[in-house]
Each structure stands twice: as structure tokens, then as C-alpha cells.
Amino acid sequence: ETGVTQTPRHLVMGMTNKKSLKCEQHLGHNAMYWYKQSAKKPLELMFVYSLEERVENNSVPSRFSPECPNSSHLFLHLHTLQPEDSALYLCASSQAVLTSGRTGREQFFGPGTRLTVL
Amino acid sequence: AQKITQTQPGMFVQEKEAVTLDCTYDTSDQSYGLFWYKQPSSGEMIFLIYQGSYDEQNATEGRYSLNFQKARKSANLVISASQLGDSAMYFCAMRTYLGTASKLTFGTGTRLQVTL
Numbered sequence: 635e636t637g638v639t640q641t642p643r644h645l646v647m648g649m650t651n652k653k654s655l656k657c658e659q660h661l662g663h664n665a666m667y668w669y670k671q672s673a674k675k676p677l678e679l680m681f682v683y684s685l686e687e688r689v690e691n692n693s694v695p696s697r698f699s700p701e702c703p704n705s706s707h708l709f710l711h712l713h714t715l716q717p718e719d720s721a722l723y724l725c726a727s728s729q730a731v732l733t734s735g736r737t738g739r740e741q742f743f744g745p746g747t748r749l750t751v752l
Numbered sequence: 753a754q755k756i757t758q759t760q761p762g763m764f765v766q767e768k769e770a771v772t773l774d775c776t777y778d779t780s781d782q783s784y785g786l787f788w789y790k791q792p793s794s795g796e797m798i799f800l801i802y803q804g805s806y807d808e809q810n811a812t813e814g815r816y817s818l819n820f821q822k823a824r825k826s827a828n829l830v831i832s833a834s835q836l837g838d839s840a841m842y843f844c845a846m847r848t849y850l851g852t853a854s855k856l857t858f859g860t861g862t863r864l865q866v867t868l
Contacts, residue, residue, distance in 0.1 A: 665853040676756070677843070677858040684853035722795055730852040740787060741856060743797035 636660055638744035640725050646750045649715060655747045657708040657725030665730040666708040667741060668700060671722040683708060684730045715751045722746045754779045754846050758859035765834045766867055772819070773829045773862045775844030781805075785847040786827040787856065788818065792840045800842075803827055834866045 638659045647653050659666065665684040669677045682690035683702040697719075699711040708725055726741040755778040765771035777786065788800040803811045803818045811818045819828040831838055841863050845856045 667853075674860070676860050677845075677856075679855055679857075682850055682853045682855065684851060689850050689853050690855065724795075724797060726797070726856075728854060731849065731854070740799045740802055741854065742799065743789075746795040748795065 638725060638727055638742050640723075640744035640747050642747060643745065644748050644750075646752065647712070647715065648752050649717070651715075652711070652713040654712065655710040655723055655725075655749075657710075657727075657744055659706055659708075659725075659727035659742070659744075661727060661742060663727035663729050663742070664705040665728045666702060666705075667726040667728075668708065668710050669724040669726065671724060671746070673721075677724065681710075712749075715749075717751050720749055720751045722748050754781075754784075754848055754857040756844050756846055756857055756859035758844055758862050760862045761860075762863045762865070764865050764867060765831075767836060768833055770830060770832045771834055771864065773831070773842050773844075773864065775827045775829065775859060777825050777827060777844070777846050779825075779846060779848070781848060785854075786818070786820070787845045787847060788816070788827075788829045789843045789845060789858075790838075790840045791843060791861070797843070801829065831864075836866050836868075839864060839866045 641656045668680040680694045681700040701709040724746045725744040728741040757776045784805045786803045789797045801813045801816045803820045815832045817830045841861045843861045844859045847854045
């Protein structure tokens with residue numbers, strides 16, 4: 635596997651289900667991100683982990699719960715979702731900035747999980 | 753707060769022609785980065801090109817170039833010699849820093865259709 639992988643690619647769940655999205659990066663990065671992409675809206679940053687610590691929780695409802703057990707893996711645990719949570723969920727990774735030199739450190743994205751909440 | 757504006761919801765271009773996708777941004781930061789990503793129908797965001805706020809020359813990557821006009825706060829993407837495979841959504845994004853991580857703020861995107 636190369637790059638950033640996400641499983642599952644498609645998920646249909648009921649409002650009372652509990653499911654998890656998985657992201658794995660094979661790039662040696664140490665910062666990982668969850669984004670939500672809804673129809674006709676810009677991508678929204680949900681969570682950021684850098685060096686395995688959460689550095690951003692962008693006012694996301696508690697029915698979304700992230701987990702970052704190590705620098706290569708990122709999970710998004712879902713429970714009691716609403717139909718408006720249906721969207722494409724994208725995971726990304728980048729190299730954390732460890733020195734004062736801040737150069738172009740692009741984020742690499744996975745293919746996304748298309749989630750439908752019934 | 754950062755804001756990215758892409759005013760063209762959709763664009764058409766003929767194969768082999770050049771096309772410019774517009775992007776303007778708003779930020780009070782002095783140091784920032786501007787990115788363009790391509791999103792085909794498969795969903796994956798593909799990095800195309802990067803411009804740093806202190807870079808004096810416009811970035812180029814193959815058929816992609818970024819027309820950076822700092823005073824006007826614009827960072828337009830130019831695709832030369834369009835190909836059918838260029839049909840996709842294109843997003844402009846601005847990077848700011850969150851400690852050791854970075855945060856991308858995206859525009860609403862432009863859907864590009866390349867025709868024969």
C-alpha cells in the first residue's frame with residue numbers, strides 16, 4: 635500500500651448504529667487530519683492530530699469521536715449520526731513542522747469514505 | 753480568519769487550449785501558503801501546485817502554473833494544453849499553522865469540463 639488509504643470506501647448506516655472509519659498513511663508523516671465534504675460546501679476541517687496529540691477540534695459534535703493510536707493510523711468513530719452527516723469524509727496526512735523552517739508541506743489525501751446516514 | 757473565494761462554479765475549455773481558474777483569498781497573516789488540489793469523480797484530492805507567500809516567482813509544475821498577485825490577493829491556476837483527463841473539480845486552499853500541524857481552508861471549488 636502506498637500513500638493514504640481509507641476504509642471502508644462506502645458506508646451506509648442507520649441513525650442508531652455505531653461504526654468506525656479508518657485511515658492509514660504510508661508516507662512517514664506525523665500529522666493527520668479528518669475533513670468533511672458535504673454537497674455544495676467547502677471542505678471543513680474536523681480534527682487535527684500532530685505527533686499523536688489532538689491539536690484541533692473544530693466545533694465538531696460529540697457524535698464524532700477521533701482516535702489516533704499512532705502516527706500512521708487515524709480513526710473516526712461514529713454513533714447516533716443524523717442524516718445531515720451524510721458526506722464524503724476525507725483523511726489527510728502531512729509532515730509536522732518540527733523546526734522554525736516552515737516550507738511548503740502539502741497535505742496528502744486519501745480517497746475518502748462516502749457515508750450515507752439513513 | 754482565512755477565507756478563500758472561487759467565483760467560477762463551472763468552466764468549459766476545449767482540448768489543447770489553456771484555462772485560468774480564479775482564486776482570491778483573505779488573511780491577515782504575513783506567512784501563508786496557497787495550494788491547488790484536483791478532485792476527480794473518484795473523490796481523492798490530488799495536490800497540484802504550491803505557492804508560498806514569500807516566493808518571488810510564480811510556481812510552475814508541468815502544465816500547471818500559479819499566477820500569484822500578492823497585492824491583489826489572488827492565486828489563479830493556469831492549466832496549459834488541457835486534456836480530457838483534466839476534467840474534475842479544482843480547489844484552491846490556504847494553509848495556516850496550528851502549532852506543529854497545518855490547517856487548510858478551502859474554497860467552494862470550480863468544476864472544469866474539457867471538451868473535444
